[in-house]
Amino acid sequence: MRALSLFCGAGGMDLGFKQAGFQITWANDINQYAVKTYEGNLGLKPLCKNIASVRAFPPAEVVLGCNPCQGYSVAGKRDPKDPRNYLYREVVRCLKQVQPQLFVVENVKGLATLYQGKFLRLILKSFEKAGYNVYHELLNAKHYGAPQDRERIFIVGVRKDIPTKYAFPNRTHGPGFRPYVTLREALHGLRISLPKEEYYDGPFRFYYMSRNRRRGWNEVSYCIQSHAEWIPLHPSSPRMVFKSKDHWAFTDRRSRYRRLSPRECARIQTFPDTFEFYGPLQSRYRQIGNAVPPRLARVIARSLLEVATAKEFPEAALPHS
Numbered sequence: 001m002r003a004l005s006l007f008c009g010a011g012g013m014d015l016g017f018k019q020a021g022f023q024i025t026w027a028n029d030i031n032q033y034a035v036k037t038y039e040g041n042l043g044l045k046p047l048c049k050n051i052a053s054v055r056a057f058p059p060a061e062v063v064l065g066c067n068p069c070q071g072y073s074v075a076g077k078r079d080p081k082d083p084r085n086y087l088y089r090e091v092v093r094c095l096k097q098v099q100p101q102l103f104v105v106e107n108v109k110g111l112a113t114l115y116q117g118k119f120l121r122l123i124l125k126s127f128e129k130a131g132y133n134v135y136h137e138l139l140n141a142k143h144y145g146a147p148q149d150r151e152r153i154f155i156v157g158v159r160k161d162i163p164t165k166y167a168f169p170n171r172t173h174g175p176g177f178r179p180y181v182t183l184r185e186a187l188h189g190l191r192i193s194l195p196k197e198e199y200y201d202g203p204f205r206f207y208y209m210s211r212n213r214r215r216g217w218n219e220v221s222y223c224i225q226s227h228a229e230w231i232p233l234h235p236s237s238p239r240m241v242f243k244s245k246d247h248w249a250f251t252d253r254r255s256r257y258r259r260l261s262p263r264e265c266a267r268i269q270t271f272p273d274t275f276e277f278y279g280p281l282q283s284r285y286r287q288i289g290n291a292v293p294p295r296l297a298r299v300i301a302r303s304l305l306e307v308a309t310a311k312e313f314p315e316a317a318l319p320h321s
Contacts, residue, residue, distance in 0.1 A: 001021075001022050001023065001060075001061040001062055001101075001304075001305075001308060002022075002023050002025045002059070002060040002061050002062070003017055003022045003023065003024050003025065003060055003061070003062040003063070003064055004024075004025065004026045004027070004057055004058065004060040004062070004063050004064065004094065004098065004100075005024055005026070005027040005028070005046075005063075005064045005065075006027075006028055006051060006063065006064065006065040006066075006067070006090065006091055006094060007028070007029060007051070007065060007066045007067050007068065007087070008027040008028060008029045008034070008038055008046050008064075008066070009029055009031070009034045009038070009066060009287060009290050009291055010034045010037040010038055010041075010277060010287035010288065010290070010291050011027075011034075011037065011038040011041060011042050011291070012269065012271070012291025012292040012293060012294050012297060013064050013066055013104075013106065013291070013292040013294075013297045014027065014038070014042060014064065014297075015041070015042065015271070015275070015294040015297065016292065016293075016294040016295065016296065016297025016298035016299075016300070016301055017062075017064065017297060017298070017301040018042065019294065019298045019301075020298050020301035020302050020305065021301075021305070022062065022301055024042065024044055025044075025058060025060060026044075026047070026057070026058050026060070027042075027044060027046035027047070028046055028047045028048075028049070028051055028054060029046050029048065030048065030049065030050055030051070031048075031283075031287075032048055033278055033279030033280075033283045033284075033287065034279075034283075034287050034290075035048040036278040036279070037276070037277050037278045037279070037287055040276060040278060041274075041275050041276060051087070051090045052090060056097070057094050057097055057098050058098075059098060060098055060100050061100055061101050061102065061308075062100050062101065062102045062103065062104070062304065063091070063094055063095060063098060063100045063102075063103040063104075064103070064104050064105075065088075065091040065094075065103065065104070065105045065106075066105070066106045066107070066290075066292060067087040067088055067090070067091060067105070067107065068087060085114075085119065088105070088123050088126065089126070091103070091105060091127075092126050092127065092130050095127070095130045095131070095132070095157070096130050096131075099131065099159065100159070101158070101159050101162060101308070102156070102157065102158055102159070102304050102307065102308070103127075103132065103156070103157040104154065104155070104156050104157075104300060104304070105123075105127075105154070105155040105156075105157075106152055106153070106154050106155075106292050107152065107153050107155075108152060108153070109138060109151045109152060109153060111123075111153050112138065112153060120136075120153070123155070124136060124155070127155065127157050130157075131159060131160050131161075132157030132158060132159055132160060133157065133158050133159075133160055133165070133166075134155060134156070134157050135155070135156045135157075135158075135165075135166045135167075135168070136153060136154065136155040136156070137153070137154060137168045138151055138152070138153055138154075139151070139152060139153075139154055139168065139296065141293045141295075141296045142173060142174070142180050142181075142220045143171035143172065143173050143174050143177075144169070144171065144172055144173065144295060144296045144299045145172060145173055145178075145181055145270070145295050145296075146181065146268070146269070146270050146293040146295050146296055147180070147181040147182060147183060147185065147186040147220050147221055147267075147268050147270075148220050148221040148222065148223055148224060148268050148269070148293075149220055149221070149222060149223055150223045150224070150293065151223075152292070154168070154300060156168070156300075156304070158307060164307055164310045166303070166304075166307050167303070168303065169299050169300065169302070169303045172299075180220050181220070182217065182218050182219060182220060183215060183216070183217050183218075183219060183220065183221055183235045183268070184217040184218060184235075186221070186267050186268050187235070187264055187267055187268075190263065190264060190267065192234070192236045194258075194261055197281075198261050198262075198263075199258060199259055199260065199261035199262070199264075199281075200228035200229065200231060200259050200281060200282070200285065201258065201259075202228070202229055204250075204254075204257070205229065207230075208229065208230060209247065209248055209249070210246040210247065210248065211246075211248060212240050212242070212248050213232050213233045213240060213248075214232065214233040214235065214237050214238075214239060214240050215232065215235060216235055217235045219235075221260075221268045224260075224265045224268055224269055224288060224289050225289045226285065226286045226288075226289030226290045227285070227286070227289070228259070228281065228282045228285040228286075231259040231260050231265065231285060231289075232259065232260055233257055233258065233259060233260070234258050234259065234260050234264065237256060237257045237258060238250065238251050238252035238256055238257065239251050262277060262281065262284040262285055262288055265285065265288045265289065266288050269288055269289075269291055269293045269294075270293045270294050270295035270296070271288070271291075271294060
């Protein structure tokens, strides 16, 4: 099935869909380094421009959209006037023009609580008005084999003239299922001792020290953030201890603590080692942290294929071979 990708970033979502058998035929992102990374790894050059200036989209059966999350994130200012809050309208515009059979949109957990859920309800209603039966659910990447606590809202739409329902994939990891993938498994084979130029070695400011930032070898990682300054500690770092509200402390000398490197973050995000990220160090962290884990994207992609091959899915709606 052909897929268009809006706000494609470095290509985490698209890599998972490509691994599941989808053909990504068009992509767009405004970040030049992300575009270079995408082209270098997925073999397609995204259109590098503001999506609002894109007037026409090519035909496709599926639309993927990962519009920027900073306006919704609890780590941000959550400004109601932030223009990024309204970029979902570009996805709606694309849906109305292309009329794909299916679409997938991903965003941060904070979208559900922003202004008492007002924005999420507004977005869902906009997708419904565009002609889709809409389903949404909060998924944690660790339940699908990614070695990190990463909760994100996924929104899936099925065009209303297609008489079939969508169900989000069942979890595969956790209590009662397969064991979570740990940091020990995820980082196996990578060197612990690295030169400082291979990871961000900036100061640990107040915000960083307001939370525990270290998970052990036999645990899943904390969520991989898009800001280098907020990246979790490597599991070889000594423990942190709770002192008081919003105050954690190191238990050893500062030199023994280091953040995860971009390659280690990419492993935790389930990118293959052959996937190369371009740009300055902080841009590589941002590209990796903003991405959908390819492993989770692949699970979502396969669940869409089940919809597309369902008995009640009209044969005329399937793409031509």
